[in-house]
Amino acid sequence: MPKVFLTGCAGFIGSHTSEMLLNKGYQVIGIDNFDAYYSRALKEENLKTQLNHPNFTFIEGDINDYAILNALPNDIDTVVHLAAKTGVRSSIADPLGYFKANVTGTQNILGWMQKSRIKKMVFASSSSIYGNNVKVPFSESDNVEQQISPYAAAKRSAELINHVYHHLYGINIINLRFFTVFGPRQRPDLAIRKFIESISENKPVTLYGDGSSSRDYTYVGDIVQGIFNAITYLNEHENVFEIINLGNSSPISLTEMVNILYELMGSKPNIQYKPMQEGDVNRTFADIEKAKRLLKYQPSTPFKEGIQKFLSWYGITGNANK
Numbered sequence: 001m002p003k004v005f006l007t008g009c010a011g012f013i014g015s016h017t018s019e020m021l022l023n024k025g026y027q028v029i030g031i032d033n034f035d036a037y038y039s040r041a042l043k044e045e046n047l048k049t050q051l052n053h054p055n056f057t058f059i060e061g062d063i064n065d066y067a068i069l070n071a072l073p074n075d076i077d078t079v080v081h082l083a084a085k086t087g088v089r090s091s092i093a094d095p096l097g098y099f100k101a102n103v104t105g106t107q108n109i110l111g112w113m114q115k116s117r118i119k120k121m122v123f124a125s126s127s128s129i130y131g132n133n134v135k136v137p138f139s140e141s142d143n144v145e146q147q148i149s150p151y152a153a154a155k156r157s158a159e160l161i162n163h164v165y166h167h168l169y170g171i172n173i174i175n176l177r178f179f180t181v182f183g184p185r186q187r188p189d190l191a192i193r194k195f196i197e198s199i200s201e202n203k204p205v206t207l208y209g210d211g212s213s214s215r216d217y218t219y220v221g222d223i224v225q226g227i228f229n230a231i232t233y234l235n236e237h238e239n240v241f242e243i244i245n246l247g248n249s250s251p252i253s254l255t256e257m258v259n260i261l262y263e264l265m266g267s268k269p270n271i272q273y274k275p276m277q278e279g280d281v282n283r284t285f286a287d288i289e290k291a292k293r294l295l296k297y298q299p300s301t302p303f304k305e306g307i308q309k310f311l312s313w314y315g316i317t318g319n320a321n322k
């Protein structure tokens with residue numbers, strides 16, 4: 001039974017990844033330090049579905065703690081590295097913390113992989129790396145030298161270190177650039193969840209900017225399928241270093257997004273506008289041709305359907321089933 005070391009397993013995408021791997025018959029050793037960016041209680045809730053699974057082992061700890069990595073079993077097949085300090089805006093207030101977790105942390109994982117002769121890694125990169133790219137859709141061959149937040153620069157730095165370890169030590173790596181992921185257990189700081197919470201409490205929704213900024217929202221189930229396909233690709237190929245977008249290739253403006261939420265929740269719009277926030281990009285839009293070609297990735301959950309799944313998970317019926 002193949003063994004995966006999964007970092008960030010108590011997080012939003014990590015907990016879905018862990019569930020998916022266990023369902024596919026993998027053994028999972030997960031690590032998470034319950035980073036204080038959002039509540040520990042939510043992360044403990046995320047972990048609930050896996051904790052009692054016989055093939056799941058949880059380690060509470062920091063990826064920067066080399067002693068923890070060193071004590072791991074020596075038959076790990078693949079690393080799925082999702083642990084990170086997340087959130088573009090708060091990285092501006094704490095750039096050092098973000099670099100320590102996201103860059104030094106990745107370096108630590110790579111150093112341990114080299115020493116332990118682990119040869120395969122799937123890494124969670126981000127669409128934020130494209131900054132305010134003018135050309136759309138964003139493709140992996142676009143120039144990515146102009147990030148606009150410490151979070152994005154840290155993710156790009158990690159991609160670069162990953163390449164060094166591929167070049168020097170033959171570690172095969174797929175960097176997946178995720179585009180705004182949403183769905184059940186979504187992080188509480190992300191717009192969709194915040195808006196749904198405000199609407200359900202009859203509070204106004206705060207939009208930053210004039211509502212024309214757009215995001216290529218991608219359903220978490222599609223992302224997790226992409227992660228699985230990346231693991232499969234690594235199992236079937238030699239000498240791999242790839243950067244691959246995982247998006248939906250169907251951007252939606254902030255105004256459209258919030259109107260869909262009001263419609264599905266059966267509420268009357270009540271919107272407050274505030275200026276665009278530092279670090280936020282104007283739009284994201286993934287070119288997913290490479291993901292289709294290499295990973296046979298095919299996102300299959302349209303935005304409205306994904307929101308309906310989020311609402312039922314959250315316990316809101318509203319107009320969700322109409």
Ligand SMILES: NC(=O)c1ccc[n+]([C@@H]2O[C@H](COP(=O)([O-])OP(=O)(O)OC[C@H]3O[C@@H](n4cnc5c(N)ncnc54)[C@H](O)[C@@H]3O)[C@@H](O)[C@H]2O)c1
Nearest residue numbers: 008011012013033034035062063083084124126178180181
């Ligand atoms: N959600 C998105 O839209 C999105 C988009 C692009 C990229 N990503 C990336 O995908 C990954 C997962 O994101 P998410 O939305 O699930 O975020 P999340 O914050 O829910 O999950 C990240 C997890 O990593 C853990 N963590 C942080 N620092 C750690 C450390 N030093 N040691 C051990 N664990 C640590 C956190 O406690 C958290 O549980 C991250 O790398 C993120 O940057 C997410």
